[in-house]
Amino acid sequence: xxxxxxxxxxxxxxxxxxxxxxxxxxxxxxxxxxxxxxxxxxxxxxxxxxxxxxxxxxxxxxxxxxxxxxxxxxxxxxxxxxxxxxxxxxxxxxxxxxxxxxxxxxxxxxxxxxxxxxxxxxxxxxxxxxxxxxxxxx
Amino acid sequence: xxxxxxxxxxxxxxxxxxxxxxxxxxxxxxxxxxxxxxxxxxxxxxxxxxxxxxxxxxxxxxxxxxxxxxxxxxxxxxxxxxxxxxxxxxxxxxxxxxxxxxxxxxxxxxxxxxxxxxxxxxxxxxxxxxxxxxxxxx
Amino acid sequence: xxxxxxxxxxxxxxxxxxxxxxxxxxxxxxxxxxxxxxxxxxxxxxxxxxxxxxxxxxxxxxxxxxxxxxxxxxxxxxxxxxxxxxxxxxxxxxxxxxxxxxxxxxxxxxxxxxxxxxxxxxxxxxxxxxxxxxxxxx
Amino acid sequence: xxxxxxxxxxxxxxxxxxxxxxxxxxxxxxxxxxxxxxxxxxxxxxxxxxxxxxxxxxxxxxxxxxxxxxxxxxxxxxxxxxxxxxxxxxxxxxxxxxxxxxxxxxxxxxxxxxxxxxxxxxxxxxxxxxxxxxxxxx
Numbered sequence: 445x446x447x448x449x450x451x452x453x454x455x456x457x458x459x460x461x462x463x464x465x466x467x468x469x470x471x472x473x474x475x476x477x478x479x480x481x482x483x484x485x486x487x488x489x490x491x492x493x494x495x496x497x498x499x500x501x502x503x504x505x506x507x508x509x510x511x512x513x514x515x516x517x518x519x520x521x522x523x524x525x526x527x528x529x530x531x532x533x534x535x536x537x538x539x540x541x542x543x544x545x546x547x548x549x550x551x552x553x554x555x556x557x558x559x560x561x562x563x564x565x566x567x568x569x570x571x572x573x574x575x576x577x578x579x580x581x582x
Numbered sequence: 583x584x585x586x587x588x589x590x591x592x593x594x595x596x597x598x599x600x601x602x603x604x605x606x607x608x609x610x611x612x613x614x615x616x617x618x619x620x621x622x623x624x625x626x627x628x629x630x631x632x633x634x635x636x637x638x639x640x641x642x643x644x645x646x647x648x649x650x651x652x653x654x655x656x657x658x659x660x661x662x663x664x665x666x667x668x669x670x671x672x673x674x675x676x677x678x679x680x681x682x683x684x685x686x687x688x689x690x691x692x693x694x695x696x697x698x699x700x701x702x703x704x705x706x707x708x709x710x711x712x713x714x715x716x717x718x719x720x
Numbered sequence: 721x722x723x724x725x726x727x728x729x730x731x732x733x734x735x736x737x738x739x740x741x742x743x744x745x746x747x748x749x750x751x752x753x754x755x756x757x758x759x760x761x762x763x764x765x766x767x768x769x770x771x772x773x774x775x776x777x778x779x780x781x782x783x784x785x786x787x788x789x790x791x792x793x794x795x796x797x798x799x800x801x802x803x804x805x806x807x808x809x810x811x812x813x814x815x816x817x818x819x820x821x822x823x824x825x826x827x828x829x830x831x832x833x834x835x836x837x838x839x840x841x842x843x844x845x846x847x848x849x850x851x852x853x854x855x856x857x858x
Numbered sequence: 859x860x861x862x863x864x865x866x867x868x869x870x871x872x873x874x875x876x877x878x879x880x881x882x883x884x885x886x887x888x889x890x891x892x893x894x895x896x897x898x899x900x901x902x903x904x905x906x907x908x909x910x911x912x913x914x915x916x917x918x919x920x921x922x923x924x925x926x927x928x929x930x931x932x933x934x935x936x937x938x939x940x941x942x943x944x945x946x947x948x949x950x951x952x953x954x955x956x957x958x959x960x961x962x963x964x965x966x967x968x969x970x971x972x973x974x975x976x977x978x979x980x981x982x983x984x985x986x987x988x989x990x991x992x993x994x995x996x
Contacts, residue, residue, distance in 0.1 A: 461761065461768050463612065463754040465605035467658045468913070470979070472600055473921045474895070477888035478739040485737065492737050493797030499882070507887045510926045517920075517979055520605045521769030565884070565931055599899065599906050601892040606775070608841070611783045612753035616877040619750070623875065630875050631935030637744070645749045648788045655782075655841055659907030703746070703793055739888065741881035743934045748876055796881045 453529040454486035458544075460522045470517035476552050477510070480542050483526025484556070487540075489577060502563055503571055508537070509557040516551045518544075524551065535569040535582035536560070591667040592624035596682075598660040608655035614690050615648070618680050621664030622694070625678075627715060640701055641709055646675070647695040654689045656682075662689065673707040673720035674698070729805040730762035734820075736798040746793035752828050753786070756818050759802025760832070763816075765853055778839055779847055784813070785833040792827045794820070800827065811845040811858035812836070867943040868900035872958075874936045884931035890966050891924070894956050897940025898970070901954075903991055916977055917985055922951070923971040930965045932958075938965065949983040949996035950974070 458479045466472040488494045488505075495505065518524055524546050531539040537557055544552035560570040575582050596617045604610040626632045626643075633643065656662055662684050669677040675695055682690035698708040713720050734755045742748040764770045764781075771781065794800055800822050807815040813833055820828035836846040851858050872893045880886040902908045902919075909919065932938055938960050945953040951971055958966035974984040989996050 459768060461754070461758055462604040462606070462610055462771075463757060466600040467603035467605075467607045467910075468600070468918055468920075469605045469607075473924075474601065474888045474891035477891065478737070481739060481888070482737055491797065492735060493799075495738075496795065496797040496881075499796070504882055506882075506928070506931075508928055510887075510924070512924045512926075514920065514922055519772065520775070521767065521772040523769075597906060599892070599896055600909075601895060605772075606780055606782075611786075612750045612757070615750035615753065616875070619877060620875055629935065630873060631937075633876075634743075634933065634935040637934070642744055644744075644790070644793075646790055648749075648786070650786045650788075652782070652784055657910065658913070659905065659910040661907075738880040738882070738886055742876040743879035743881075743883045744876070745881045745883075750877065 454483065454527075456483040456486050456526040456528070458482060458524045458526060460518050460520055460524065462520060464518075465520050470519055473514060476512070476514070476544060479524065479526050479544055480528075480552075480554055480556065483528045483542060484540065487528060487530070487578065488574075498574070501571075503574070504561045504563065504565070505558055505574075506561050506565070507556060508559045509555075511555040513553045514551070515553060516546075516549055518546055518551050522546050530578045530580070531555075533578065533580045535575065536567065538570065538578050538580065592621065592665075594621040594624050594664040594666070596620060596662045596664060598656050598658055598662065600658060602656075603658050608657055611652060614650070614652070614682060617662065617664050617682055618666075618690075618692055618694065621666045621680060622678065625666060625668070625716065626712075636712070639709075641712070642699045642701065642703070643696055643712075644699050644703070645694060646697040647693075649693040651691040652689070653691060654684075654687055656684060656689055660684050668716045668718070669693075671716065671718045673713065674705065676708065676716050676718065730759065730803075732759040732762050732802040732804070734758060734800045734802060736794050736796055736800065738796060740794075741796050746795055749790060752788070752790070752820060755800065755802050755820055756804075756828075756830055756832065759804045759818060760816065763804060763806070763854065764850075774850070777847075779850070780837045780839065780841070781834055781850075782837050782841070783832060784835040785831075787831040789829045790827070791829060792822075792825055794822055794827055798822050806854045806856070807831075809854065809856045811851065812843065814846065814854050814856065868897065868941075870897040870900050870940040870942070872896060872938045872940060874932050874934055874938065876934060878932075879934050884933055887928060890926070890928070890958060893938065893940050893958055894942075894966075894968055894970065897942045897956060898954065901942060901944070901992065902988075912988070915985075917988070918975045918977065918979070919972055919988075920975050920979070921970060922973045923969075925969040927967045928965070929967060930960075930963055932960060932965055936960050944992045944994070945969075947992065947994045949989065950981065952984065952992050952994065
């Protein structure tokens, strides 16, 4: 997951505020997952507003698995970049490579698997428009 | 709002974790509102599970107004007590006095007004069982 | 605090993500305080990075009091505007009027009092550069 | 990671509040990492207060890697149990198995690697008292 091979499908800028940090003076580990979600949202048509419309159609996108490595800390006032690209998937699984960088230093490496569920959180296929958006043939 | 006059209707213990703190080494100001909500939940029958059942009845309890004073900071590992008492109200408004203490030091003073709304967030009367629970004649 | 009289000293755009919402389908009340802090940060030279440099000088800016009214809810995908203006103050207190709007609907009204403390959270005067920045004669 | 083989070194009870949930009506994925941290804290002498004292000694415990699977959602009012056990490690790495359960249903499976860093976030050995506490020979 080294920089040269990164082919971001979406880049999202995040500024670190107090809300993100903890008493160690760095971003609290769980909050990087909030950054990753903001970055992922860029891959959906019209971002979080588009995701809200998917929900109204009974299409809920949920994270099934996350593998995270915390390589370096971010601090108050840092400007970070969340880079997200689709690694592949199927009608039932979208696999993402997500990275968080500050300038040329990688802070976080994440593999994220998304699934599609209905309002009862039962697994269902992703709709075609979402799969096309992510460049997945199903 | 000095200690001797406090007549808590409910007390709730909170431990400060990293998640609650920020880069200044103290609890982040917004997170005290999470503590206040945990403390308030004790006033409802069966706590947050009871609140979830109210929601299923189309009864949503929302905060309309909060007046907060931050008197002293809490730090990682502190054990705090949230004291909540009903100050009065009506069928349309429940007024609470909430305080957060560490030992004999008051950290936060809060006046909280709750309202009842339906699923469209339109104002409605609190149901009788809730008003009785809070000791309000309506 | 009605719209026509608003003279924003700073405007900050916020997008609502899942992280901000709760099970009622709207932004969780404490999270509006995160939005307010993001908006306030714009008033400081160089934003949160400038605030971090103030901290390194032993100058900590803390919220002493907040009076909040929650007028209407924000939902997933909403684009909100945080409007912040200085209402006045002294060497020991900066008073802000903060509002959160979605289009022409006001969602939140907030009066925020800031104080300056040292690393031991003892009250101290705001430094001149901060007071000048906020247009306060002291 | 099936229930019968679980040998928890620590169990921690968590109640789900609004603050933990999102607009899908379930606990927001990043917030399970807050629950995991609360559960992990039980393994340290005197919990988060003991962790604060480690920090004062210049001993910072950081998460280096997390592998998470989200198996089932938790909802408002749910009472969850965080089960944490040490899987092994060295002077430079403590490996934990953490699970979140509601009754007999597993909600989250997590492998967590902890490292020890100094105030500059440079890697250092865990102190002997911590290694002993976790039952690691080094």
